Amino acid sequence: MVPLALRSMWGSMWSRRDSRLGRMRLPRRLRAHIEVAAGAPIPGHAASAALLEAQVRALRGDAA
Secondary structure (H helix, E strand, O other): OOOEEEEOOOOOOOOOOOHHHHHHOOOOOOOOOOEEEEOOOOOHHHOOHHHHHHHHHHHHOOOO
16 A cells, blocks of 8 residues: 655645635635655555554644
8 A cells, every 4th residue: 555645735725724605715826736745655464544544644744
């Protein structure tokens, strides 16, 4: 398994940051630079939900 994470989604037109307008939400910027980060492969027998979540959080830069 290869852990993948999307970066810079917060603040894009698909995030719920500033969702005061609800469904009529206008994008803050039209061309957001979204990154895909890939981690090192993890053998299937060693993968667990907790390990994968920790790897994705580390790739995104989230605090655990």
